[in-house]
Amino acid sequence: MSNTTINTTSSPTAILNDGGEPGYTFPNSFGYYGKFGGAFIPEMLHRNVEELRNRYLEIMQEPSFQQEFNDLLRDYVGRPTPLYYAKRLSEQYKTKLYLKREDLNHTGAHKINNAIGQVLLAQRLGKKHIIAETGAGQHGVATATVCALKGVECIVYMGVKDIERQAPNVARMKMLGAKVMPAASGSQTLKDATNEAIRHWINNPADTHYVIGSVVGPHPYPDMVARFQSVISQETRWQLKQQTGSELPTHVMACVGGGSNAAGAFYHFLDELSVQLVAVEAAGHGVNSGMSAATTQLGKPGVLHGSKSLVMQTADGQVVEPHSISAGLDYPGIGPMHAHLFDSGRGTFLSATDEEAVQAAFELCKLEGIIPALESAHALAAIKEMKYKESDVVVVCLSGRGDKDLGTYMKYM
Structure with a gap:
């Protein structure tokens, strides 16, 4: 990752905080909190992650973005x-x-807070398709809900074991128009759903945004999700x-x-x-x-x-x-x-x-x-x-x- 300083201009909205010095709240310019963080990604995803890193704070600070995000939260x-x-x-x-x-x-x-933010951001980046991973199904439901609201195609990866134990949420995602893709490898749970979502993203980097549901993944995802x-x-x-x-x-x-x-x-x-x-x-x-x-x-x-x-x-x-x-x-x-x-x-x-x-x-x-x-x-x-x-x-x-x-x-x- 290039050594570009993150712009953390203070704002009164929910998605930005005052200050900006690396520490407990903010990662440094490489996406590290102390010794943890960074972006370890395959070359195929470099363009996507760099575009997101370079633009996420700029987009989140746009008055039109803040207005739409906060209006939807309310x-x-x-x-x-x-x-x-x-x-x-x-x-x-x-x-x-x-x-x-x-x-x-x-x-x-709580998952809906981040799902709204990321789908709005993806639209401003010109992405036409949304993918997500889910374990308990709540992030999948939230992402499917926002995609239905915005008329965006949505694919959700979910472990086979989780599909069985979270059947009501699977039904909700399908009713909302999302395609639920089973992850049958490994333990057939959240880790494996994430693996499959990343594989999909690698194969479709140009027009797809991956809505990660937690404060994990390559920088800037942990910071972006935490802000939302x-x-x-x-x-x-x-x-x-x-x-x-x-x-x-x-x-x-x-x-x-x-x-x-x-x-x-x-x-x-x-x-x-x-x-x-x-x-x-x-x-x-x-x-x-x-x-x-x-x-x-x-x-x-x-x-x-x-x-x-x-x-x-x-x-x-x-x-x-x-x-x-x-x-x-x-x-x-x-x-x-x-x-x-x-x-x-x-x-x-x-x-x-x-x-x-x-x-x-x-x-x-x-x-x-x-x-x-x-x-x-x-x-x-x-x-x-x-x-x-x-x-x-x-x-x-x-x-x-x-x-x-x-x-x-x-x-x-």
């Missing part, structure tokens, strides 16, 4: 999402717990100010697979060192069980899907197959921003097992009348691992709703 997605004080859950854990209700977005998760998702923490700050008198919580908690909902929930707090950032990974059957997706505990530095980060791998560099009951956390890597937060000690990284996540979901149902996605339930499960004061203000990003997971939940009833 009128189509239904933002701002509520910051809900969970009274009974707070009484249970003897602290002040707030839920950032991304589950109330149109399509049922930063609306979560931007809203949280002013909502907390209204409800508590202070913009700053003591803790922000979110589940992490690749890490887009966590990146959005953390974004406007990254340089507020008084705020403890808590990321919760999927421990599966147990961190050391051989069936886990706890990347920060099991991973080593390596390159996966276009960037250097922490990757679950064997001694000779072969990717270890991950496992999680939640399709959206079933990934053997983590975004480079999160790898840097872990490596630097800025973030606290915990994990929750399949069983712990399911039990946390049932607890939220019974105490607050909210059915969370299995991904979000991992963040809820980690609440009991933390030690809080009664005066603490804890924000948990409820990244998605549990309609898609009812089949799994019913097995535990």
Whole structure:
């Protein structure tokens, strides 16, 4: 990558932040957060990635782009999402717990924020076709939804295993006009869907934009996705100010697979060192069980899907197959921003097992009348691992709703 300085002019919109110095919030001009990031791509994709890197900030700062993006977030997605004080859950854990209700977005998760941004950006780049990968199906549904809204062809790659366990979302994507392509290699989950999407992009570089759903992939994707998702923490700050008198919580908690909902929930707090950032990974059957997706505990530095980060791998560099009951956390890597937060000690990284996540979901149902996605339930499960004061203000990003997971939940009833 050429040594071109990223322009990070400040803006009042959700998609840009003040400042611009490399650090926790921004990568450097090569796309690195600390020692993680960069762009490791085949030659066939160099033109596409360079065009995106050179133009994404310029396009995102255009008044017409900001107007359309923010109008759609308000009128189509239904933002701002509520910051809900969970009274009974707070009484249970003897602290002040707030839920950032991304589950109330149109399509049922935070994924729509990024999908809208990237499809609008792709149109301004003159791209005619959209591809995406999905695990839990929420990113696929969000991308298919925006493509239907904008009249753009959409192909979504999804692992065969995930197609089976997320059947409602597969039906939604097809109803929205998207073509769902099964990935039958490897573990037949999110990693393999990503592999297939990248292969498609290599073969169709001129007219296709790949809408990556998380803060992974080659630069500028991790930064771009984090900016689109930063609306979560931007809203949280002013909502907390209204409800508590202070913009700053003591803790922000979110589940992490690749890490887009966590990146959005953390974004406007990254340089507020008084705020403890808590990321919760999927421990599966147990961190050391051989069936886990706890990347920060099991991973080593390596390159996966276009960037250097922490990757679950064997001694000779072969990717270890991950496992999680939640399709959206079933990934053997983590975004480079999160790898840097872990490596630097800025973030606290915990994990929750399949069983712990399911039990946390049932607890939220019974105490607050909210059915969370299995991904979000991992963040809820980690609440009991933390030690809080009664005066603490804890924000948990409820990244998605549990309609898609009812089949799994019913097995535990």
